[in-house]
Amino acid sequence: MNGSPRAAVPVLCYHSIGDVRRDGTLRWSVSPGDFDEQMALIRERGRTPMTVGGYAAVLHGLASLPPRPVLITFDDGFPDLAETALPVLLRHRLTATAYVIAARVGAAPLPDADPSLDWDQLRELQAHGLEIGSHSRSHRALDCLRPAELHQEIVESRQMLEAVTGTAVHSFAYPYGYHSPAVRTTVRAAGYTSACAVKNALSHSGDDVFAIARVLIERDTGVAGIEALLQGTGRPLAWRGERLRTRGWRAYRRARQLVHTARPRLSHPTS
Numbered sequence: 001m002n003g004s005p006r007a008a009v010p011v012l013c014y015h016s017i018g019d020v021r022r023d024g025t026l027r028w029s030v031s032p033g034d035f036d037e038q039m040a041l042i043r044e045r046g047r048t049p050m051t052v053g054g055y056a057a058v059l060h061g062l063a064s065l066p067p068r069p070v071l072i073t074f075d076d077g078f079p080d081l082a083e084t085a086l087p088v089l090l091r092h093r094l095t096a097t098a099y100v101i102a103a104r105v106g107a108a109p110l111p112d113a114d115p116s117l118d119w120d121q122l123r124e125l126q127a128h129g130l131e132i133g134s135h136s137r138s139h140r141a142l143d144c145l146r147p148a149e150l151h152q153e154i155v156e157s158r159q160m161l162e163a164v165t166g167t168a169v170h171s172f173a174y175p176y177g178y179h180s181p182a183v184r185t186t187v188r189a190a191g192y193t194s195a196c197a198v199k200n201a202l203s204h205s206g207d208d209v210f211a212i213a214r215v216l217i218e219r220d221t222g223v224a225g226i227e228a229l230l231q232g233t234g235r236p237l238a239w240r241g242e243r244l245r246t247r248g249w250r251a252y253r254r255a256r257q258l259v260h261t262a263r264p265r266l267s268h269p270t271s
Helices: 032-044 052-059 080-091 119-127 147-165 181-189 222-230 244-267
Strands: 011-014 048-050 069-076 097-100 131-134 171-173 194-199 212-216
Touching: 011 194, 032 069, 032 080, 032 222, 048 052, 052 069, 052 131, 052 171, 052 194, 052 212, 069 080, 080 119, 097 119, 097 171, 119 131, 119 147, 131 147, 147 181
Parallel strands: 011 069, 011 212, 048 069, 069 097, 097 131, 131 171, 171 194, 194 212
Antiparallel strands: none
């Protein structure tokens, strides 16, 4: 792998495009004006937009990397993806991959929960060339789930999306970026050919196709932040495998979940 900045492939991860708080914060909501400027910059810099599926073919050795590639992805599937982001993408002749939470599409939002795309909006995205991927069935931390629950989140989400869109879903994005060997095995077995992690690092031609590195784009990232990513600076090149702190964080979360699950039993002992 070439370690020079020119080897970097920026994979941008957006959530909401608007001025609405998501999960109680504006951090993940990029203003429409800023998003327009960022997409204009990508076009002005002569970048070649790719879907994750197209990039996965490169990582699998089935295609060549185009000049100056960039990937634009969206997680969670908020309505503003169709209402606000899509017109901007079309105006700048850019494509993207939309990772949606299958059980939330078209469903009435729960109290205090954010709304999701409806099925017509999802089909509209697809009709305009956006790739549809799965972001799980209900957005749970997959690396803390039992095998049966993993099957629901990974396999059933794909089946739900394919049944409505009529198109095969080949790519997956791990909720919160959390994954493990068992999660990755289930993703592969489900028939996906790629999966996106986070890492906040720049991808490259030697990246792991089942843990593609992405950079989270926040409200204050701005045009300067996107420019740095396009130049291959500001973030490290992605590493393969898990870092020790990632394994430690998973162990902590699993232990916390076990304690939380056990508390009712301790409070209400049975004879």
